[in-house]
Amino acid sequence: MPPTRRARSPAATPPPPYAIKGWLSRCRGSTRSRNGWRGAAGADDDPLAILPDDLLYGSILSRVFSDAADIARCAAACRRWGRIVAARGATTICRSLPPPDRLLPHLALGFFHGGTDDGNTRRRRLAASSQPSPWFVPMASATRLIGSPFPGLLLGGSLFHHARPVASRNGLVVLELWSVGARRAEDLALAVCNPMTGNVALLQPLAGPGHDYACALLTADDLLDEHGPPGPRRPGLFFSLVLVYNRRGFTALRFYTTSSSSDGDGSWGPEARKPGAKIKGHTLRHLGQAVVLAGVAYWPMYLGALGVRLDGAGAGVVDVCMVPYWGTNAPPGNRLLGTVPDGRLSFISVGVLKDIFSFEVDTLDLRSIDDMSTAADRWERHKLIDLHQLKVSRTTHIKLRWLCEKSGTLFFTVVGEGASTSGAFALNLATMSFEKLADGAECNSWTSFCGYEMDHTALIASITARFT
Numbered sequence: 001m002p003p004t005r006r007a008r009s010p011a012a013t014p015p016p017p018y019a020i021k022g023w024l025s026r027c028r029g030s031t032r033s034r035n036g037w038r039g040a041a042g043a044d045d046d047p048l049a050i051l052p053d054d055l056l057y058g059s060i061l062s063r064v065f066s067d068a069a070d071i072a073r074c075a076a077a078c079r080r081w082g083r084i085v086a087a088r089g090a091t092t093i094c095r096s097l098p099p100p101d102r103l104l105p106h107l108a109l110g111f112f113h114g115g116t117d118d119g120n121t122r123r124r125r126l127a128a129s130s131q132p133s134p135w136f137v138p139m140a141s142a143t144r145l146i147g148s149p150f151p152g153l154l155l156g157g158s159l160f161h162h163a164r165p166v167a168s169r170n171g172l173v174v175l176e177l178w179s180v181g182a183r184r185a186e187d188l189a190l191a192v193c194n195p196m197t198g199n200v201a202l203l204q205p206l207a208g209p210g211h212d213y214a215c216a217l218l219t220a221d222d223l224l225d226e227h228g229p230p231g232p233r234r235p236g237l238f239f240s241l242v243l244v245y246n247r248r249g250f251t252a253l254r255f256y257t258t259s260s261s262s263d264g265d266g267s268w269g270p271e272a273r274k275p276g277a278k279i280k281g282h283t284l285r286h287l288g289q290a291v292v293l294a295g296v297a298y299w300p301m302y303l304g305a306l307g308v309r310l311d312g313a314g315a316g317v318v319d320v321c322m323v324p325y326w327g328t329n330a331p332p333g334n335r336l337l338g339t340v341p342d343g344r345l346s347f348i349s350v351g352v353l354k355d356i357f358s359f360e361v362d363t364l365d366l367r368s369i370d371d372m373s374t375a376a377d378r379w380e381r382h383k384l385i386d387l388h389q390l391k392v393s394r395t396t397h398i399k400l401r402w403l404c405e406k407s408g409t410l411f412f413t414v415v416g417e418g419a420s421t422s423g424a425f426a427l428n429l430a431t432m433s434f435e436k437l438a439d440g441a442e443c444n445s446w447t448s449f450c451g452y453e454m455d456h457t458a459l460i461a462s463i464t465a466r467f468t
Contacts, residue, residue: 022198023146024462057084085460103341103408103430107453109142110437111402111411111424112165112173114448134165134175134448137437139409139426145462160191164448167290170219170406171196171455172239176211188213190256192239196458201237203256206268212281213245216290216297218310219455242297242308244274244284251279253320255310275320279306286332289402289450291339293366298323298345300337304376305345321372326362326379336410338403340382343367347379348410350400355392359385359410361429387427389434393417399444402451411451413443 074081112134138146160175167174177189189205220238241256251274258266279301287299287306296319298305304324323345330349338346344363351358361382369375390396396416401424403410408430416422424438424446454462 022194022196024196024458025198053080053084085457103406103428104459105407105409105428105431105433106141107455107459108139108404108407108409108426108428109145109452109454110136110138111449111451112136112168113446113450114164115446134160134163136452137424139435139437160193163191165450166190166448167215167217167241168450168452169217169292170221171453171458172217172219172237173450173452174215174217174241177202190215190241192217192237192241194237194455194458195452196454196462199237201239201266203241203266204268206243206254208247208271209243209245209252209254212285213243214284214287214290214299215244216242216292216299216308218242218292218295218297221455222292222295240310242290242310244279244287244299244306244308246278246281246284249278250274251284253308257310288332289337291337291345291403291405293339293343293345298337300332300335300347302332305337323364323366323372324376326376333397333399336400336403339405341406346382346403348400348403350398350412352392352396353386357387357390357392357398359387359427359429361385383429385427385429385432387434390414390421390425391416391418396421397444401449404451404453407453409451409453411437411449413446415441415444 074085114134160177163175163177165173166176171194172192173195175191175193177191187205187207188209188211190203191200192203193200218240222240238258240258243252243254243256245252245254253272253274255269256266257269283301287301290297290299292298296307296309298307301322304322307319307321307323309319309321325347330351334350336348338348340346340363344365347362347364349360349362351360361384362379363382364375364379366375369378393416396414399413401411401413408428410427410429411424412427413424414421422439422441422443423436424443426435426437427433
């Protein structure tokens, strides 16, 4: 499936920020690589400098990739090749890398959040504030990789000033852009970007959903065809979106997907009705993080996970199902839906056991289930993790916020009696490493919380940038 171009903006909309630099630009080392070649500044030393980037990648580089080692070697050859692979190599890398059978903790970089207020009150405060939103809170590994102070999202992109993060997966972030190209207050304007590379796609404003909705993001890992060799691709982003929002009397589903046309444009599909009862507005506003397995987006609800499947050909929503949980009564802030590398759905809940936080991780293999009505009895307890680093009292309150599916990093916020307890934290479920990312009880009131981990393409580019 071809990538999308940045959507054409209405006349009143600022032009798309083509010149924005991604975070990877902060990772670049010296201008000369190990083999003496240069980037644009030393084009005379490069015998392939006369070839355009698209032709160099599509006709030469992509044809020599057979595995991840080939990709890394080509990206490390010189700065130009590293840049080309990072910008255009998502298709090839997704095909060439073996299926992940373990978590990669170093993929997680931190999280975005949209402030502490919602609705019109937050809009008025942000309009009068000079501090941009969304805010990004980095992990220590991200600071070492990109540098300190940590750069803001898409440096110089005024279009994203006061944007609201609504979804994130595999290196991409979905942002709600207030009043950009929207004719009415209830129109929805979204953008999808890769902060590491600076690639941006502006979606056509969508009339009707308003600002109470849930969003799921499907990326190249979910969408690329598994059959046939990869062909040359245009630089850009591979993704689809699924929106869930309410109309009068029913819950609506809408999708955005890339087109199979040569110009790579994307478009919104037709609106579909969710079968069954309408989702209550309060429930819809707090659906939280969506996870994706085998092309199906799942949202955590009270008694089960709402699953929505897209037609791979882009014809729209083809199936909706509910996956029941295994007898949990955890409130919304104490439960979280996720995945594990072997392809199972995971359900994480937290409670207090003997004055310590105890995380329970249950897993479900959906591939072995034919009748979803029996799924509640098929959940298996994967592990029980006790967190001894935080002191718990009767007034301590925890919120599970996000699980990065490829790194196993769990983000959560805590309000406690002391300064050491209150704040935002990261716990890696594979390595058991624990890190405090921010101080203060106000962390528990942060809204629009989205964890961020880079994709494999950005990971390879960040590694090779140190040597080029």
